[in-house]
Amino acid sequence: MTQPYDRGTPVAVRAPRGTALTARSWQTEAPLRMLMNNLDPEVAERPDDLVVYGGTGRAARDWPSYHAIVRSLTDLREDETLLVQSGRPVGVLRTHEWAPRVLIANSNLVGDWATWPEHRRLEQLGLTMYGQMTAGSWIYIGTQGILQGTYETFAAVAAKRFGGTLAGTLTLTGGCGGMGGAQPLAVTLNGGACLVVDVDPARLERRVGTRYLDVVAGSLDEGVELALAARRDRRALSVGVVGNCADVVPELLRRGVEVDVVTDQTSAHDPLSYLPSGVTLEEWAALAQEDPDGFTERARESMARHVEAMVGFQDAGAEVFDYGNSIRDEARQAGYGRAFDFPGFVPAYIRPLFAEGKGPFRWAALSGDPRDIAVTDRAVLDLFPENDHLGRWIRAAQDRVAYQGLPARICWLGHGERDVAGLRFNELVAAGDVAAPIAIGRDHLDSGSVASPYRETEAMADGSDAIADWPLLNALVNTASGATWVSLHHGGGVGMGRSIHAGQVSVADGTELAAQKLARVLANDPATGVLRHVDAGYDDAVAAAARGGLRVPMREGA
């Protein structure tokens, strides 16, 4: 939205493909390609502005910083580590072979200053950037990244309320951007009908282009008609409608349209990225820049109307949940009293998975060759033959997901599974069964890597929602276990002051050293999630720790 300072001259970026190294080794080639991949026009929402997704989530602070990172990575040795501070490379230090090659801290502010105005002030001075979760940590893989999580969530909704399928139901949601664009496909993969509202027709058209959305309706009336017909016929169909959620959602409630599930993924976490009712798409950028405070106020008022209508649908019997964009807290700040009447998606559906260390495991084929992903898909299906849910997902993804940038796959795996998969991938690389090494990472939204009281750590059993020690320990232990790059971010999907989260990416380059590192990182990383839930008192986690042989000192006798 805001154009805080001159970020330099954009260049077109696309990761190199194939097996020829640009950098000195695959351990540095991997972050190089993944950074570039994040800025590939096929992947990034606004590549010229270095924005990958989520409104303002950037891969590098500005173009000079981007070029300096590329230079540093190209030259970096196997015992050196590059430090990146909010998208700018600030130093190269001598470490050792087991150390990460890149350490990243993005958007972190001291608590009392952890606000959007302070962030924007510093951003305008060129001193920081917003890293979102996987933008500034170089492991965004396009809309597929969220698709799996969204698929899992809607599957859980179906299981909880609709007998295991969304067939015969209508889901109403907003926002068809980088993350939100996964919603229509996730609903249809679960058999349901979906009506998705976005103010920007280009966003909807783009999702049709990538087969995530079936059709864009010419009007609200047409959209509602199409969606209700699909609901009636128990057909899977997704329909996009151009409009402002603050107007459309209350309107649909007034009309009494039969909606079964309501959620939202507009960029509500950043009030400047939520278009207030009455403002046109064309006026948006200028208005947000000229008067950020006034714009924020108007956006929050609109969100209050939007959330009020969501609560109305809940009162009418629909399944309603906050999908991780902090819209409830924004509505609360505008004075709406019932904003937190519906739950966040994590306590509602995801907590039991997190307790076992399950989360969005993902990997990318550095070769650029889709066949490499086909090989890894097969390997995963072979490794976990008893996991039907996983199999269904992998096959659906193969059928329906169009790659953006480097071919990649995501699937939810837990403690005791990720290391097994990672080691198998490393063997595939060593054996030449895939053309080049594989980068293995995950979203920051994971079992033990985030503190976020309105999302991942909402409603923890022991009340420890706001405790932020865990993501820090996660980053430290991944750094101590042999990850190739590690990141620590503030804000992410829920905005400034509301979360702290960590990421890691490890490279399976087929060497024995990589195998040793993968065995540790891919066990320890989800282990912190299990331990976090053991500490909070979840029985599932205690059982998972016992199964996984995790040592919990407070449970060991004197």
Next chain:
Amino acid sequence: MTQPYDRGTPVAVRAPRGTALTARSWQTEAPLRMLMNNLDPEVAERPDDLVVYGGTGRAARDWPSYHAIVRSLTDLREDETLLVQSGRPVGVLRTHEWAPRVLIANSNLVGDWATWPEHRRLEQLGLTMYGQMTAGSWIYIGTQGILQGTYETFAAVAAKRFGGTLAGTLTLTGGCGGMGGAQPLAVTLNGGACLVVDVDPARLERRVGTRYLDVVAGSLDEGVELALAARRDRRALSVGVVGNCADVVPELLRRGVEVDVVTDQTSAHDPLSYLPSGVTLEEWAALAQEDPDGFTERARESMARHVEAMVGFQDAGAEVFDYGNSIRDEARQAGYGRAFDFPGFVPAYIRPLFAEGKGPFRWAALSGDPRDIAVTDRAVLDLFPENDHLGRWIRAAQDRVAYQGLPARICWLGHGERDVAGLRFNELVAAGDVAAPIAIGRDHLDSGSVASPYRETEAMADGSDAIADWPLLNALVNTASGATWVSLHHGGGVGMGRSIHAGQVSVADGTELAAQKLARVLANDPATGVLRHVDAGYDDAVAAAARGGLRVPMREGA
């Protein structure tokens, strides 16, 4: 102050001395001894309550946690890492030889929840503890720790205003606790007279016992008389007075007492640890516990009066500074408008040292033998013969500092000096010139390890005071460089919501591996401070980076 929940049964703790190992190796014996040393009654302010210093700064969350940490460390292998979350051990994971043996995250909260009430709520649930800076990170070494910093600060005051000596000046200050108790001796080491006010006579008597304070006066009048006489005669003398600063400081201003320097180290960062005017020492604990909100309000009102008097002394020509306890912000919150009229001590005196990576380097003799410190003192004097200032300090410390717990030394060293000293210590261990290994660490208050807009990063040249990426990068890079334990804390000396900071301790055990680790950690740790100041535009830092051969990607050509 508050007794949030039952912390279990206290035991008397004292670190083992000598060369017999309790743990499997010196790399785990060291954190074990240093944890125990932090709770040694000679060191800790309230050992039964696990409080080391700074009001509520704890070494472990509770006694069961303490025992579990001890058990885990005793058994920990050379490729395992113990995770500590706010003073409780939460897991043991398999890492590798170069990884830290302990990773610690204390008191961290997500930004919007980073407040005292939320911290206390969680503490009462037994879910967190306050780690201060070196309490929860097991490298507090008694009052000597702060003495060197205080000595440096008063030396800088003398250089700036009084021709290089405090002889003939009177310094007025408050608070004679764990940190504040260093003030009288630091002033007298610089030749000056000092009047120190504390509400608790026991604190003053204790400092007389450790030779940090010369005398406790029977009354305010007597104290003033003694201090003014010393000022007149240019004699070094420190005088303690029992009283409440909120009363005594305004009273001395009204009387027009000739004071040259004014500062304060009451525990103002935590309003429940600052006694409001009109409350007796005996009523304090109960009142703070019964009504924390009301107590906070009264404490802040008193602080406003206290700070107002400090501003009055400044108006009258005195050198006045905030000594890192956040009293200005507390007074501001009570509505006092001129609270920030005087500067913090870092921008006023310490910034140029930080720009060169200089900060409070410290080490402890794990043998418990004071002769080991004598040997290291000599080594440091030999290594830096041209540094007069350093020599003066070491000799003064040898003469005046009484060890508390394990013998230890502190001196400020910068980038390019710390690794030299550390490697020399490792040689001394290898050669048997000292009886046992040496633990080498530093305060969290250091050049690149802290973000704290009211203290260490106050008034940064580029306005980046609140950016918290740097301490996180510092912790990550120390973890990646071979430190023995690494910590990440929130709050510390300035309180909740106001700072994030990191610590590291590395063990010189005489092995070649330790040498390799020390060479990296003791270079990279201060390097992050130099890089932070390069990035903020300090010329001194640019020069230090060039001297030290530090690579700054944004300054390297395309």
